[in-house]
Amino acid sequence: MAAIQVRGLQRAFGDDVFAVRGIDLDVAEGEIYAFLGPNGAGKTTTVRMLTTLLRPTGGTAKVAGHDVVSEAGEVRKAIGVALQEAALDPLMTGRELILLQATLHGLSRTDGRRRAEALLTRVGLDHAADRRVGTYSGGMKRRLDLASALVHRPRVLFLDEPTTGLDPVSRKAIWEEVQALNDDGATIFLTTQYLEEADQLADRVGIIAGGLLVAEDTPDALKSEIGNAHLEIAVCDGKLERAQEVVADLGKPLPSRNGLLMIELKGGAGSVAPVVRALDEAGLAVESLDLVEPTLDDVFVAKTGRHLEADDEEVSPGAEPVRAKA
């Protein structure tokens, strides 16, 4: 059974503003699925529908086998949610928040205390458990939010932009925790606007833009759709044209940029050595050499016509929605 099954999911605000325009997706039990897209793409709206916080205006969605509209109560029992901008009361202490969360999920007082202790230790907040949340750093707040989402051992965990605004160290700590949770068997649906996050964490990535799912696959498969890795070579003494002739047969020449020799490698990283050898045998000295792998941003550009970092929320008119495989 799929942990999450979505068919034609839509959400409109008013008659003509569509935040989500018909999404199909399946997330398997135990999978980490990353929903990648820029601000305003429809990520948070989708998560809010899947977590029963917002009613869809079209389509269906099942989470942990339960319909998000007709069986919302059952869905809520099965999920853990850590929403964007960790929704924490700055006046509560970390321990109070976890205990409240335990009560909301029906744990007894004793079980709640035990669970709070274990979770606060797990996310490294045991030392700050009795401090008010308002005194926590951004990373601590995110870890507390994550801990509170785990209090009832959810089957499916939704993390809405769990590392937005965090420094690299805090981000890495969250990634490690997410990975550990997944290793323990939790299905994780996370939204992100960070390419690296999707690449590092996700088993599969769905790219959303303008309320449409425009691509979906494993990170490697998505990148390989775009093309092979390419080399960027700075040749000494400006002998760019001569270098282009030498390596022409070893890959697909690309237009040079900033005086760099660019060549797409047919055999990936394994084809670097022949290129270097050919240049050396031709007496051309190499100043620097970079092997550039396709990124999810390249995939995003290919699918939507714009970079992920761009603020514009409109999807390219040519973008085609992806339908879930039957």
Add this chain to the structure above:
Amino acid sequence: MSSLAQNARVVVALGRRSIYQTFRRPQLMAPIIIFPSLLLAVQTGGAGRAVDLPAFPEVNGFLDFMLAGAMIQSCLLAGNSGGIALAVDIEMGFTDRLLAAPISRFAMVLGRLAGTAALGAFSAVYYVVVGLIFGAQIEEGVIGVALMIVFVTLSAVAFGGIGAAIALRSGSASVVQGLFPLVFVILFLSSAFFPYELMQEPASTIAEYNPVSFIVEGVRDPVVSTLTGSDAAKAFASIAGIGVVSLGLSAGALRHRLRTGQ
């Protein structure tokens, strides 16, 4: 655990949080204790000779007359503060945490109102103690005090429902905060601080039929005279009326928010 027992446990937990919040955030506490205390002191000190006016009700002193007004002012402001706190919860997304949990949707509102009720009871006890320290006499003694606490507690729930409804409908703390001056208009157009018989028209008629006046009279009655059933009944009916309307509006506003997502 049954669903009812679980939801009752949630209401208590959220009520406790609401009380923590108020005591930990001075701007929520000030309207409940400091403002009414100041007004009580200023009015009692500055207008104490009003009791000598012809047609002023028979009382032992102006403080006896003012105590009920201070309590109901505190209740109204507690309701407003509760609304502000709920709106802040909505603004910062804390209500999403509650709505994503397997609890009754209305438990979120009832939890807030449970906290407001506790604050109402606290303020009633506080003003009784302040009154007794400064020489007020409560004619009906312990039974009178108990009745005052019950009325003030129930009033806090009824007024809190109005704050909750506006918070849920607007989702904005500044909108709820904007109603703050209205509380004083309602109070001054009632018999909270002055007998309506001595007001000029049309204020006198408005105050006579203002439901807040009936509540104030019900709370004041055990202080200034022997208990009369009709004042208590009118107070109870007014509280019930305001409570039914405000809780109905809160339920409607919550349904609207859940349906539209805003």
